[in-house]
Amino acid sequence: MHFLRKFVESTASVSAGSSRTATPVEQEKVMKFNALLTNAVIFHNALDIAEIVRQLLGEGWEIDPEDLAHISPYLTEHINRFGGYGTHELGIHPEAYGPKLDVDFTQLREQDLTAAGFGQAA
Secondary structure, three states: OHHHHHHHHHHOOHHHHHHHOOOHHHHHHHHHHHHHHHHHHHHHHHHHHHHHHHHHHHOOOOOOHHHHOOOOOOOOOOOOOOOOOOOOOOOOOOOOOOOOOOOOOHHHHHHHHHHOOOOOOO
16 A cells, blocks of 8 residues: 555645645545546556566567566656646557456466465365
């Protein structure tokens, strides 16, 4: 939860500091905006991670699910909160999202079930 809290703080709205004097309705709007922005950045990071994994698989790398389990989508180094953003890309339609990764996660699922006590005979 510590990573998520720090991530939310790093993506928080620039105007969030002034929300202390805002009305409850305005505060709620700021909170909802920050939650939406945070979720959008996390999803974007997850898409970037999946694309990199696909590229590595395409190059012949073997991807260990244990390694993927340690990758966090709470990355903030690439966020430029106060920078200039071009609008020339607004008309570009992204490719369809493909959620499938060719990585076998069954060993992680089996470990989770065993750790929870489901993999043991009664």
